Amino acid sequence: TEKINRLRNKYHIHIKGSNPPDPLETFNEMKTKYGINSQVFDNLFSCGYNIPTPIQMQAIPVMASGRSVMACAQTGSGKTSAFLLPIIRDLKKPKAKGFRAVILCPTRELAKQTQRECLRLVDGLGLRVHILSKVNQAESRYGEKSNKKFDILITTPNRVCYLLSEEPVALDLTSVKWLILDEADKLFEEGKNGFREQFDQIYKACSRSSLKVGLFSATWTNAVAKWCRRNIKGFLTITIGQRNS
Ligand code: ADP
Ligand code: MG
Numbered sequence: 001t002e003k004i005n006r007l008r009n010k011y012h013i014h015i016k017g018s019n020p021p022d023p024l025e026t027f028n029e030m031k032t033k034y035g036i037n038s039q040v041f042d043n044l045f046s047c048g049y050n051i052p053t054p055i056q057m058q059a060i061p062v063m064a065s066g067r068s069v070m071a072c073a074q075t076g077s078g079k080t081s082a083f084l085l086p087i088i089r090d091l092k093k094p095k096a097k098g099f100r101a102v103i104l105c106p107t108r109e110l111a112k113q114t115q116r117e118c119l120r121l122v123d124g125l126g127l128r129v130h131i132l133s134k135v136n137q138a139e140s141r142y143g144e145k146s147n148k149k150f151d152i153l154i155t156t157p158n159r160v161c162y163l164l165s166e167e168p169v170a171l172d173l174t175s176v177k178w179l180i181l182d183e184a185d186k187l188f189e190e191g192k193n194g195f196r197e198q199f200d201q202i203y204k205a206c207s208r209s210s211l212k213v214g215l216f217s218a219t220w221t222n223a224v225a226k227w228c229r230r231n232i233k234g235f236l237t238i239t240i241g242q243r244n245s
Contacts (some may be wrong), residue, residue, distance in 0.1 A: 004022050004023070007022075007025060007057075007096065008023060008058075010112045011023070011057060011236065011241075012054065012240055012241045013054050013057065013216075013241070014015055014238070014239040014240070015057045015058060015062075015236060015237065015238050015239075016036040016213075016236065016237040017234070017235060017236035018045050018234065018236075019063075019066045020058075020061075020236055021061040021062060021067075022057075022061060022156070023057040023058045023061060023062055023225065023238065024052055024057050024060055024061055025052075025057065025230060026052070026233070027041065027044055027049070027051070027052055027053060027145065028065075030060060030085065030089070030200075032189060033061075033146075034060075034061070034089060035127065036085070036088075036089045037088075037089070037092065038193035039123075039124045039125055039142075040085070040089070041089070041120050043120060043123050043124070044081075044085075044121070045068050046123070047117075047120050047121070049081065051079075052071065052078075052242070053073075053077050053078035053142065054077070054240045055071060055073035055077050055078055055079055055082045055238065055240050056078050056081060056082045056085070058071075058238050058240075059071050059079075059082040059083065059087050059214075059238055060082060060085055062086075062236050063083065063086030063087070063090075063178075063212070063214060063245065064086045064089060066099065066212060066234075067142075067212065067235065067236050068212045068213045068214065068228075068232045068234065068236070069108055069213075069214045069215070069225060069235060069236050069237070070184075070212065070214075070215045070217075070225060070228045070235060070236075070237045070238070071083075071169065071212050071215070071216045071217070071237075071238045071239075072216075072217050072218070072220045072238065072239045072240065073104065073218070073219045073238075073239075073240035073241070074219075074240070074241065077209065077240060079182070079216045080114055080117050080182070081117065081121065082101070082159070082216070083180050083182070083189050083214050083216060084114075084118050084121055084158065085118065085121065086177050086181070086219075086225045087152070088118075088121055088125070088127065089100045089129055090177065090178070091127060091152070091177075092125075092152055092153070093125060093127065094125075094126045094127055094128060094149070094151055094197060095128060096147065096148045096150065096176045098142075098146070098148040098150065098172050098173075098174070098175040099128055099130075099142075099150060099172075099173065099175060100151055100152070100175050100176060100177050100178070100181075100233070101153070101176065101177065101178040102152075102153045102154075102155070102159070102160070102173065102176050102178070102179050102180070102181040102182070102202070103152070103154060103155075103156050103182060104155065104156065104179075104181050104182065104187075104199075104202070105117045105182045106156065106182070106183045106186050106187050107155065108131075108156055108209065110182065110183070111131055111154045111155055111156060112131065112210070114182065115131050115154045118152060118154065118158055120140055122152075127151045127152060128149065128150045128151050128152070129151065129152045129154065130150050130152070130153050131153075131154055132153070132154060132155045132159045132160075132163070132171075135159065135162065135163065135235045135237055136207050137167060137170075138163050138170040138171060139163075139170035142163070142170060142171045142172060142184050142229065143168060143169060143171065143172055143227075144168065144169065146172070147162065148172075148175075154159040157187070157195065157198045157199060157202060158190075158198070160173075160198075160202050160205075161198045161201055161202065163197075164201060164202070164237065165204050167232070169205075171205075173202070173205040173206045173207070174206075175208065176203075176206040176211060177208060177210065177211065177212065178195065178213075179202070179203065179206050179211060179212075179213045179214070180210055180213075180215075181199065181213070181214070181215045181216065181239035183216070183218070184215040184216060184217045184221075184224045185218060185219050185220075185221040185223075185224060186217075187199070188221060188223040188224050188225075189223075190229070191209075194230060196227075203231065208224060213228075213231075213232055213235070215227070215228060220239055225237070
């Protein structure tokens with residue numbers, strides 16, 4: 001534990017909550033400790049990622065241990081892969097169960113960027129990473145009676161809510177294991193009250209009892225922390241550097 005404390009201090013990793021897993025110091029530990037597919041490991045190096053960033057060091061083991069997380073680290077610190085890698089590790093290979101992970105982004109542009117990064121990391125695994133495009137065809141593609149041959153959904157909250165309110169429901173979220181809110185601080189901002197209702201609606205539609213949630217932000221915000229305390233049990237809070245709210 002002395003060694004772990006030194007590691008956390010060195011990278012300014014703060015973690016709160018019960019039984020936090022140790023941070024990783026190298027991506028190799030994802031293989032040795034968490035059994036990540038070696039294809040993903042190779043993809044990381046193709047992306048030019050040689051060592052994990054501090055948020056990746058701590059968020060990957062937290063999510064790989066099946067824990068919900070509220071994570072705060074500044075812009076440009078590698079938060080995207082911090083949540084994508086443990087999700088990819090958990091989903092392993094394609095299944096015909098419908099979406100098992102949903103990543104909510106504030107804008108369509110960010111959703112596309114996140115999809116690009118995800119596609120690079122899943123190269124060779126066959127996992128299907130979708131962005132909701134043709135809303136009018138969604139029910140047959142993503143509803144209860146669809147073929148369910150898709151794994152990861154990356155989208156804005158608006159689109160999800162629109163499809164959830166269709167009759168019959170045009171997006172089946174009952175297999176979702178991971179719900180990620182990227183840029184949670186922005187989406188929870190004051191004056192965006194409509195968003196909270198949207199997020200609650202999406203959270204409810206992800207009805208699997210073992211659902212895990214990850215809220216990722218650039219700054220620590222009380223609104224996000226409050227939502228976590230109210231809704232998720234046993235979550236861990238990770239902050240990198242100063243708590244700059
Ligand atoms: P954030 O979401 O925290 O703002 P991003 O996930 O967009 O940050 O990552 C910022 C940049 O850092 C991107 O260009 C990404 O490709 C790169 N990056 C992410 N992780 C690593 C890593 N471990 N090593 C090197 N570069 C990385
Ligand atoms: Mg980001």
